[in-house]
Amino acid sequence: MTGWLAVAGLGAGDAALVTPEVTAALAEATDIVGYGPYVARVAARPGLTFHASDNRVEVERAALALGLAAAGRRVAVVSSGDPGVFAMASALFEALEAGPAAWQALDIRILPGITAMLAAAARLGAPLGHDFCAINLSDNLKPWAAIEHRLRMAARGDFAIAFYNPRSKARPHQFARALQVLRAECGAGRLISFARDVTKPGERLETVTLAEARPEMADMRTVVILGNSRTRRVGRFVYTPRQAEGA
Amino acid sequence: MTGWLAVAGLGAGDAALVTPEVTAALAEATDIVGYGPYVARVAARPGLTFHASDNRVEVERAALALGLAAAGRRVAVVSSGDPGVFAMASALFEALEAGPAAWQALDIRILPGITAMLAAAARLGAPLGHDFCAINLSDNLKPWAAIEHRLRMAARGDFAIAFYNPRSKARPHQFARALQVLRAECGAGRLISFARDVTKPGERLETVTLAEARPEMADMRTVVILGNSRTRRVGRFVYTPRQAEGA
Known part of the structure; x- marks a missing residue:
């Protein structure tokens, strides 16, 4: 064999x-x-x-x-x-x-x-419809300072961002800190979506502004998707248009 | 109905x-x-x-x-x-x-x-195995300055980067410019992979350093994947370890 x-x-x-x-x-x-x-x-x-x-x-x-x-x-x-x-x-x-x-x-x-972010994006609409990043928020294998630097670079590049492993019981405060950084970089009105147990029984989807986002909205079974500066709602959907700012 | x-x-x-x-x-x-x-x-x-x-x-x-x-x-x-x-x-x-x-x-x-970048990454090994970005290099719908800014932010965040639509006949010089920007930001030794017609007849995979990369290696049927600072070869594969710099 x-x-x-x-x-x-x-x-x-x-x-x-x-x-x-x-x-x-x-x-x-x-x-x-x-x-x-x-x-x-x-x-x-x-x-x-x-x-x-x-x-x-x-x-x-x-x-x-x-x-x-x-x-x-x-x-x-x-x-x-x-x-x-x-x-x-x-x-x-x-x-x-x-x-x-x-x-x-x-x-x-x-x-x-x-992968989870693509399934979540499909359920939500098309929040990753333009340039985007995927970031693992777990710091088991990288220091928090490196994660925070990446958050800032991604936000300043006006990428939409998908977050994996956003919040565990062992590190509940880090996602709260990530939301602070994102509010400072992107403003309070930016849309952020929480997709839990995507395509599984009990699937839950929720989209709010960064001002309304609470750390408790995420756990390890949640994929979080932050929009870019042009991401918006249409009906029950959230999507990012194909045009960048200034185009 | x-x-x-x-x-x-x-x-x-x-x-x-x-x-x-x-x-x-x-x-x-x-x-x-x-x-x-x-x-x-x-x-x-x-x-x-x-x-x-x-x-x-x-x-x-x-x-x-x-x-x-x-x-x-x-x-x-x-x-x-x-x-x-x-x-x-x-x-x-x-x-x-x-x-x-x-x-x-x-x-x-x-x-x-x-999506093409995930199929290409699978064929190559695991070049997107850590935080990464996806960038569409077509400027039909965004100004080149916005693309170049995103390139720099992604490079400074040490993201691996997947490029869609890297080089068309209508804009052959932009991918050459993108390679210049990436060499300046990431150094000549950074690995970059070209995956053409992935999972189709005639599939072609090629991994080189940024110093060796030539614009002609890409066309509209190619997905280009740039590694992060720790991306490396093992045997015939290219992969990005799960640990970030400093972890």
């Missing part, structure tokens, strides 16, 4: 967002590796082995998957959203870099998926 | 990237509206009417689709990639804003898709 490794993006939540490419890889795999709740989305069948692990052990999980593929297994590493956006793909390459050179000859594929 | 309008993202090219949600909408539609080459991706069948139009008439096309839905038709507006990323969704809301108020009560859905 020739082994392979596919990092498969399961999309934002709804099964109707999983690409046929990912479905095919899951059907051909002998091993499913990933964070418990994502592994649980794959149906059991004879000959399929599950390797569920905890959060925050991404590099160890990736090394396990690489080792299995090197041993000839067909391994699907399941990831939420798109593996390349704040998910498993980077951890896979970190493990590849740190591991035996022979791993670099393995058949490795990254299979894209519908 | 109750009309509806779905703006459907066909993904980056490969049919295996089209979500089941989009496939279902296309199967239920009575009318397919879109730019000619995208409309041509939908198979003909009895009772299905095609409305193909030229490039650069997005708002007129959107108004046609809204009018059809208001008349009770089930309308799929086909878009490449993700409709919300430099594609048809914003034009739809521009037409909605300019049109009769009654249109705002229509059943309108945006169906996300695999």
Whole structure:
């Protein structure tokens, strides 16, 4: 058996967002590796082995998957959203870099998926319809000062901004600080949307101005999308026109 | 018949990237509206009417689709990639804003898709594995000075950057200028990847340093991805680690 490794993006939540490419890889795999709740989305069948692990052990999980593929297994590493956006793909390459050179000859594929910000933007209208940034607000892997600098640069570039992992119980004050910075840079009238559990049961969408935004509107299951200076409402939707200021 | 309008993202090219949600909408539609080459991706069948139009008439096309839905038709507006990323969704809301108020009560859905930068990143490895920006280099709808300002802000925030529509025959010098700005801001050693016709026949991937990058490496069928200060190669892949500078 020739082994392979596919990092498969399961999309934002709804099964109707999983690409046929990912479905095919899951059907051909002998091993499913990933964070418990994502592994649980794959149906059991004879000959399929599950390797569920905890959060925050991404590099160890990736090394396990690489080792299995090197041993000839067909391994699907399941990831939420798109593996390349704040998910498993980077951890896979970190493990590849740190591991035996022979791993670099393995058949490795990254299979894209519908990442949360695109699913959220679609539900809201088109808030990312012009130039935009994606920022992970978790500071597990970067200092807060670096995050705040990025916020300011993105705001001064008049980008729309999608925020992942905006607010956790371990760091409840940082999103409040981010809102302060954004109010100072963008003004109180700028639109900001909170999309929780997008495409899942209990989905909740809310759009307010920065003046009205409260830190409690976000948690780790929320994607937050800040508009640019021209983002506006039309009916029940929020959208960013294709024209930039001054065009 | 109750009309509806779905703006459907066909993904980056490969049919295996089209979500089941989009496939279902296309199967239920009575009318397919879109730019000619995208409309041509939908198979003909009895009772299905095609409305193909030229490039650069997005708002007129959107108004046609809204009018059809208001008349009770089930309308799929086909878009490449993700409709919300430099594609048809914003034009739809521009037409909605300019049109009769009654249109705002229509059943309108945006169906996300695999946008080109995510497909390209997956093929390359994980160059967008940390905070990143997406910038449309076309200046049809914004002045070049605004684009250059955004380039500088994104570079100073140490974002990875995905560029859409980098270089057309009508404006061949702008991408050369963009490369100059990026060399000045990011240094000659920064990695930059060119992904042409991603997931399509003839796909071509190339990664070089900014010192080696030439404007001719890009055209309108190319997505260009600039790494951040920590983006590096591992084997045949390019990836951006999850840790920011200083973490």
